[in-house]
Amino acid sequence: MSTFVNIARFQYSSEAQIVKGKLQSEGIEVFLADQVLIDTDPLVSQAIGGVKLNVYADDEERARAILSEIDNYSLNDEGNRVVCPNCESSRVKVYTHIKDVRSFFAFLFSFLTFALPIHYKYDYHCENCEEKFSLNQPDAGRKLGKE
Known part of the structure; x- marks a missing residue:
């Protein structure tokens, strides 16, 4: 068996x-x-x-x-790989988090009503240098998708 x-x-x-x-x-x-x-x-x-x-x-x-x-690393809105602004590695993964009041209340509402969360904040984490960044940062937007 x-x-x-x-x-x-x-x-x-x-x-x-x-x-x-x-x-x-x-x-x-x-x-x-x-x-x-x-x-x-x-x-x-x-x-x-x-x-x-x-x-x-x-x-x-x-x-x-x-x-x-299977490539399981993050892609930006145009379908290009997200590149770390610190070390320029493409080994970047996306994570969701609750850091502000809006995210907290969206999570609380979702939890109490058994609905899926409706508001997320995203951070990107580089597996190479452990840099945490957002695509909204000026440096991150400049270096996206060049690999």
């Missing part, structure tokens, strides 16, 4: 479905855990560890190789 191996976790099931489709197109059988629970209430995603993408242990190496080919 084959065993399952967890190879990735995603905050939302839509992200997991995209990767699942790619792996299935390569002939790898994929199983998603906790997808229905998170689709029912997305606010519990971080509490339960997100949607888990599982494959058979026999397919693990091939599945991880395919995952490493």
Whole structure:
């Protein structure tokens, strides 16, 4: 009997479905855990560890190789890679946060009404130099998408 191996976790099931489709197109059988629970209430995603993408242990190496080919770094509104203004690396990921009053009240409203959050603030974090920046910064806008 084959065993399952967890190879990735995603905050939302839509992200997991995209990767699942790619792996299935390569002939790898994929199983998603906790997808229905998170689709029912997305606010519990971080509490339960997100949607888990599982494959058979026999397919693990091939599945991880395919995952490493998928570029999961951030793109700007024009579809170009976001480049760090400090080190010019394209290993940049986007993160949402609650830092101002408007974001806090939007989160509170969403939490109390079981609705999806309607207002986000975004920060970009460089995995190379750990710089945190926003696309609204003058330096960041000048260096976008040149790779």
